[in-house]
Amino acid sequence: MVAVTQNLENTIDELRTLLGDRVSTNKTVRDTHSRDESWHHPRQPDAVVFPTSTEEVSDIVRVCAQYNTPVVAYGTGTGLEGNVVPHRGGVVVDLENMNEVLRVNPADLDCTVQARVTRKQLNEYIRDQGIFFPIDPGADASLGGMAATRASGTNAVRYGTMRENVLGLTVVLADGRIIRTSKRARKSAAGYDLTRLFVGSEGTLGIITEVTLRLYGVPEAMASAVCSFESIKGAVDTVIQTIQLGIPVARIELLDDVQMDAVNKYSDLTYPVKDTLFIEFHGTDNGVTEQAELLQSIASENNGGEFKWTTKPEERTKLWAARHDVTYATKSIRPGCEIWATDVCVPISSLTDCILETKKDLDESFLIAPLVGHVGDGNFHLGFVIDRENPKELAEAERLNERLVMRALAMDGTCTGEHGIGIGKMKFLTAEHGDAVAVMRQIKKALDPSNIMNPGKIFSI
DSSP states (O other), X not given: OHXXXXXXXXXXXXXXXXXXXXXXXXXXXHHHTTOOSSSSOOOOOSEEEOOSSHHXXXXXXXXXXXXXXXXXXXXXXXXXXXXXXXXXXXXXXXXXXXXXXXXXXXXXXXXXXXXXXXXXHHXXXXXXXXXXXXXXXXXXXXXXXXXXXXXXXXXXXXXXXXXXXXXXXXXXXXXXXXXXXXXXXXXXXSSOOXXXXXXXXXXXXXXXXXXXXXXXXXXXXXXXXXXXXXXXXXXXXXXHHHHHTTOOEEEEEEEOHHHHHHHHHHHTOOOOSSEEEEEEEEEOHHHHHHHHHHHHHHHHHTTEEEEEEEOOHHHHHHHHHHHHTHHHHHHTTSTTOEEEEEEEEOOGGGHHHHHHHHHXXXXXXXXXXXXEEEGGGTEEEEEEEEOTTOHHHHHHHHHHHHHHHHHHHHTTOBSOSSSOOTTTTHHHHHHHHTTHHHHHHHHHHHHOTTOOBSTTSSSOO
16 A cells, blocks of 8 residues: 555655646545536546657556556536446546647548547537538547447438547557557558547547548538327337338437426426437438438328427427437436446347337336437437435446346346446346457557556456
């Protein structure tokens, strides 16, 4: 214990020599970096540092490696599975000063940004060039963090996830080396695909400092629609049939009746308190109209109600703002409580059964847990509204979450479609991947033999 304390003191002293007052041991600063948006209990780091370049991140990691001090990269802190909680202490590397758009290549439809640039910041920067970055997890997350957690969100049904939209990364490894995982070419057969290795690694293999991203042309026309249903089965079957028919929706989101009630009250809306789809179409004027009419006919066959759609930007913005505010709407159901957010993803053909069985569990439980999902790609979420200090509520949320995850795995799905593993879903990784987890551990040990990079996340060492 004395050696550990001495190593920490040596680490902080050397970092202060490198960075001066950009090393903080202030309690308030440490507390800010002790948590993310999840329900997991916070843990203060021993110090927080604020680099301004990849080279400084490299220097920080070299010092931490010398003294076996844990290192946790921090972007905006919007993770939902304890992904950045420094539960073994050490040094948090806050990348807030690394927030520059480094280059935009409109002709190639790509850009390179520092890791702390957020998705909204990027889209504001490139808005006048007729291009945009579509991945939208709801929170205004950092693009480095989105890459680290393999984020996706509402637009994934059309544009894919971060896995499909990250072209290359600059990464600082556990020994301080700086590597670039690929060039800007749209395809390559040159060696191992290191980009995909680090996308989704949650900071356990290295710190992402720069990201090269795929961009898209802004569609000629956009329209949004809302349709409520007499049953959740009708809503989900509409989604499945839409995808199977190849209608290229940009977003298709399911909000159950519990979620709609909360959204109406929080966002001052007047939609029916029923299972509801929020939908968006991108394309030409004629294409958007055709897509909307096709989907409307499918919804009608599944007992859908009035199909309201609009191309007015202000109405579209209000709709999607309400969708993105579902966390706050859910919290408002029980003021003072917290949200235990969880997600799974299943093959689209299994989605109806998975959701119906999940809703049956919820109907039989005393907990409130609105359901919302990016159902176009088989991904949905529950938000358990809990008193974290109430053991009975925690136990019930744990029970329901485990039933949900094991149900998804039995349907050849995954324990997390986009939140990542972090701390919260470590116990499900072996159930999903079996012996492949041993291979993941070998990769971790090869790249981070001292286990200093975000230790205790994804799996144990």
